[in-house]
Amino acid sequence: SSGINAEYGVNKVFSQVDEYAPGFSDSVVGYDALAPPDLERIFGLTGGNIYQGAMGLDQLFTQRPTYLTPAYTTPVSGLYVCGSSAHPGGGVLGAPGRNCSKVVLQNKKKHGF
8 A cells, every 4th residue: 555545635635725714624515536546546547647657857848758659649550649648748728639639630631541
């Protein structure tokens, strides 16, 4: 066990919010919290990392996830990388998917597939 406990984390966050908004914890009807080990076990996310791996210096900008897969392409024709592991990384903005779709459309025009 990693010693990471989702319940402990929730209690810490709730107590902080309660300092600024008294009664917050009592107003919560329900919640679901997952610690990194839970994310790994349930969803197969290595290390529980929602960004599909930590971004190191060797993965900045277009080097993500690796310099071998630039511009969202892969060595497999027609297979593209557009998840959190692709540039500019994960988050809720959907930029990897948008950027990848532009590359797909460009390749479609260029190669006619």
